Amino acid sequence: MRNLKYAGLLLGLFVGLGSQSASFAQAIVEWLPTGLGNWNVNANWRGAYGNFVPESVYDEVGRINTGGTAQVTDTPPPVGGIAITNGAVDISPTGNLVVEAAASATGGITVGNNGALTVAGKLSCLGLQSSGTLRTVGASSALSITGDMTQTGTMIAELTSASHGAVNVSGNATLGGSFIADFNGAPTSHGSAWNIITADSFSGGFSTVTFTGAALPTGQVAGIQQVGSTLRLAIEQRLVLSVDRETGIFSILNPTSSTISFTNDGYAIDSAAGSLNPTPWNSLDDQGFEAGAWYETGTGGSMYSVAELNPTTAWTLAPNQSRAIGTIYSPNFDFVAFGQDHEDYVFSYHRQGGPSEQGVVIFSGDKQENNIVLTINPTTGDAVMQNESEISVQFDSYTIFSESGALLASWDSLSDQGVTGGAWLEANPTTHRVSEVMRQGVTTFDQNEGYFLDGLFKTGGTQDLTFQYLVAGTTTVMDGVVQYGLLPANVQDPDLADFNEADFDRDGDVDGNDLLAWRGGFGTQAGAQKGNGDFDNDGDVDGADFLGWQANLGSGSGCNATAIPEPGSLGLAFAAMICLLCAAVRKIPPQGC
Numbered sequence: 306m307r308n309l310k311y312a313g314l315l316l317g318l319f320v321g322l323g324s325q326s327a328s329f330a331q332a333i334v335e336w337l338p339t340g341l342g343n344w345n346v347n348a349n350w351r352g353a354y355g356n357f358v359p360e361s362v363y364d365e366v367g368r369i370n371t372g373g374t375a376q377v378t379d380t381p382p383p384v385g386g387i388a389i390t391n392g393a394v395d396i397s398p399t400g401n402l403v404v405e406a407a408a409s410a411t412g413g414i415t416v417g418n419n420g421a422l423t424v425a426g427k428l429s430c431l432g433l434q435s436s437g438t439l440r441t442v443g444a445s446s447a448l449s450i451t452g453d454m455t456q457t458g459t460m461i462a463e464l465t466s467a468s469h470g471a472v473n474v475s476g477n478a479t480l481g482g483s484f485i486a487d488f489n490g491a492p493t494s495h496g497s498a499w500n501i502i503t504a505d506s507f508s509g510g511f512s513t514v515t516f517t518g519a520a521l522p523t524g525q526v527a528g529i530q531q532v533g534s535t536l537r538l539a540i541e542q543r544l545v546l547s548v549d550r551e552t553g554i555f556s557i558l559n560p561t562s563s564t565i566s567f568t569n570d571g572y573a574i575d576s577a578a579g580s581l582n583p584t585p586w587n588s589l590d591d592q593g594f595e596a597g598a599w600y601e602t603g604t605g606g607s608m609y610s611v612a613e614l615n616p617t618t619a620w621t622l623a624p625n626q627s628r629a630i631g632t633i634y635s636p637n638f639d640f641v642a643f644g645q646d647h648e649d650y651v652f653s654y655h656r657q658g659g660p661s662e663q664g665v666v667i668f669s670g671d672k673q674e675n676n677i678v679l680t681i682n683p684t685t686g687d688a689v690m691q692n693e694s695e696i697s698v699q700f701d702s703y704t705i706f707s708e709s710g711a712l713l714a715s716w717d718s719l720s721d722q723g724v725t726g727g728a729w730l731e732a733n734p735t736t737h738r739v740s741e742v743m744r745q746g747v748t749t750f751d752q753n754e755g756y757f758l759d760g761l762f763k764t765g766g767t768q769d770l771t772f773q774y775l776v777a778g779t780t781t782v783m784d785g786v787v788q789y790g791l792l793p794a795n796v797q798d799p800d801l802a803d804f805n806e807a808d809f810d811r812d813g814d815v816d817g818n819d820l821l822a823w824r825g826g827f828g829t830q831a832g833a834q835k836g837n838g839d840f841d842n843d844g845d846v847d848g849a850d851f852l853g854w855q856a857n858l859g860s861g862s863g864c865n866a867t868a869i870p871e872p873g874s875l876g877l878a879f880a881a882m883i884c885l886l887c888a889a890v891r892k893i894p895p896q897g898c
Contacts, residue, residue, distance in 0.1 A: 331366050331385060331409040334359035336392065338373040344394070344402070345381035361385040364407040369394060369420070377402045377426070385410025387430075389420030389437065396426045398445045404430035418458065424448045424470075435460075436482075441501075446470030454504070457481040460511070462501055462538065464491035471500035471535070478504035478536075484511040486527055486538055488519035495525060495563070498539040507531060523560040524665050543664050544622065546574065546652035550670030553582075553634035557654075558627030570619045571655040572664075573602075573612035578647045580637040581608050587631035589613055594628075595620060608637065619657035636673060638695040643776070644783050647675050677750065678786045679705065679772040680793060686713065686762040689792045691755025698750050701743040703774035703785075710736035711766030717759035723836035724748060724756060724810075725825075736763070747777040754810065755796040806840050807857035815860045823854055 334352035336342075342349045344367075347356045352365065358381055359365035366386035369375055374393040377400035385407035387394060396402060406412035412431035416422050416439065425442035432452035433439075439456060441448060443465040453476035462469060464486060472478075484501075491497070514529055521527060524545045527538055544567050547556040555574070559567055574581065583606035589599035595618060602612040611633065622628075641647045652664040674693040677700070681688045692698055705712060714734035719741055720727070725748045732740040739761070762770070772785035807815045809822035823838030826846040833839040838846045840853030 331364045331407065332359075333368050333388075334365050336367065336369040336371055336373060336375050338375075339371045341374045341376060344375045344377045344400075345379055349375070358382060359384045361405050361407040361410060361412070364410050366410050376400075377428075386412060387414045388417075389415065389422060390417040391419045393421040393423065395423045396428045398425045398443075400426035400428075402428050404428070406431055413452070416458070432476075441470060441472060444468045444470055448472045450474045450476070452476045453479070454502075455479045459483050459485065460501075461485045461487055462499065463487045463489050464499055464538075465489050467492055467497065469499040469501070472502045474502060474504035476504070477506045477508060478502055480507065480509045480511055480536075482511065483513045483515065484529060486514070486516045488516065491519075493519050493521050493525070493540060495540060495542040495561070498537050500535050500537050501529070502536040503534055504536070505534065507536065523667065526665060543662060544569070544652075544654050546650065546664055546666045547627070548634055548648075548650065548666060548668045550634060550668060550672060553585075553632035554629050555631060555633050556627045556629045557622070559622040559624055561624045563624055567622045567654075568619045568657045569622070569654050570615040570657045571613065573610060573653050574633075575610045575651045575653075576637075576649055577609065578637050578641045578645075578649050579608040579639070580635055580647050580649065581606070581611060582633050582635035583607055583611055585632045586611050587629070589615075589620070589628070589630070608635070638675060641675060643694060643696045643698050644676050648672065674786050676783075676786050677772075677774060678788060679770070680791075681762045681768070681770065681787065681789045682792050683762065683766075683768060683789050684764065686760055686764045687792060688716075688758040688761040689755050689796045690758060691793055691796055692750035692752060695752050697752070699747040699777040700750070700774045701747050701777045702741065703772070704738060704740040705761070706738050706771045706773075707736065707767070707769055709767035709769050711763045711769065712736050712739050713760050713763055714739060716761040717757070719748070719756060719758075719836075722756065723826075723833065723839075725822075725836060727826075727833075727837055753793075753795055755793070757792075757796055805857055805860050806835070806842070807854045807860070809835060809838050809840075809854070815854065815857045819854055823850055827851075 334350050359367040360382040368388040369392035370390045376395045378397045380401045383403040383405045414430045414433045416435035416437040420437035423440040427447045429449040434455045436458045438459045440461040442463040454474045527540045590601045598618045599613050599615050655661045719729040720731050728743045729741045770787045809819040826837030829846045833846045840850035
């Protein structure tokens, strides 16, 4: 059959010579399966001359564009090129594929944004350009590139042992995008290192380096470093700055249980947000440590930095040794934007006779987020959306996602609760996504204000929720914080018996903000809910609801700064407000006002 294909090509060439000069053009052979299939099976490919595995001798390029995966498990014929636009090529440990130049084919591999190339066996080519995903697996991985490599998507090194098969590039390796170290059986200990890429030259670099599959021990970091012509991933042990949020104490420690020691003659702790309190800083100088050999730099530190130097000797931290340096934890919300991390501590230290290094910062205790937090009780399925920040925020839409489908589309939404005068509207909820938008206006969250969302989460479901919202007046989508556990006690469940019916905004108190909610809903004659100011739950908002608010004014955790009429003038203010609001909101003839 393959001879017939070759004969067809010769016939086409012969006919072409009778009319014009002959020219060859590479032929695209399409991958057919939408799932997993064997590369070296004719029926899995379709070209101009039938079903044949693509070969370089016929100037053919194999293209995967069906979303399927072409798996190489043996040694197929060399191919003139590979284009992965939508799908994947998987070179198994027993696979050996050669991509070589032909009459028009370049012998290169192109991996598009929706493409993936996995190499656990042998693969050689003349060039590689990848804006998709490139994964190398274990010590048997052998990807050899005679020309240049350009990697701008995601590169993953699946580390299965103490060694790894590096990508060998004879030309230049241009790097960008992200790098992921996937620990799958490899040792995670100080001093472990794996070669990732060898190249004649390098340009660019990975924008992010992350790790999956295993948690590194406390104080250990894995980083990419270039050693001559080799790019490698190495694990190093670093000093740790321990921050106790409950006590405010900062401690410097060596968390190892081995014989690794750190000999240091200087350290610095910096915070661009100004989240340090230098007053209770109990420096090594203050402690008279090492016979007073340490000196504070600056004038006793600041809210932005504390630092010390030892110009004559050095401090050796043995394994498991630590030293507290005072209660200097002081979260500051004044110099950060909403959503920005205020715990931005950077800890650096200087090894005696060596370079400065960046240490690891770890925290204990509950964090006060500078963000809206979605707390899920996985036992009951209820949730609370709350602003933990000291900065107020206005938002007008939000979406909660679950890849596994762990949401309940019948949750008690802000629309159901009539929040902000009933302006919220559900947007086609499913078990994978629930979302609401405001038809008009905004909802304001001050510190600790929030709403109870009954029945949001499927009990026993996968805890994979993500939460996003839109700040009012912007097009900036913010990532909220999702946490699982007990719900915050200061946001009340309106279904509980002790819920105060006058707490219209459900923030745990009855104050001026609840009066504003009543005022916004005043005049509603049917369908009113708690968020509209319906105190007596009769479906309308009228004077009786105002009197309910008045009777409960001051209940709960306290009032905010919204102006409240003096008790003696409440009656007059109420009468005037009723008349004014009637004229403003009523669309039917006046009746008694």
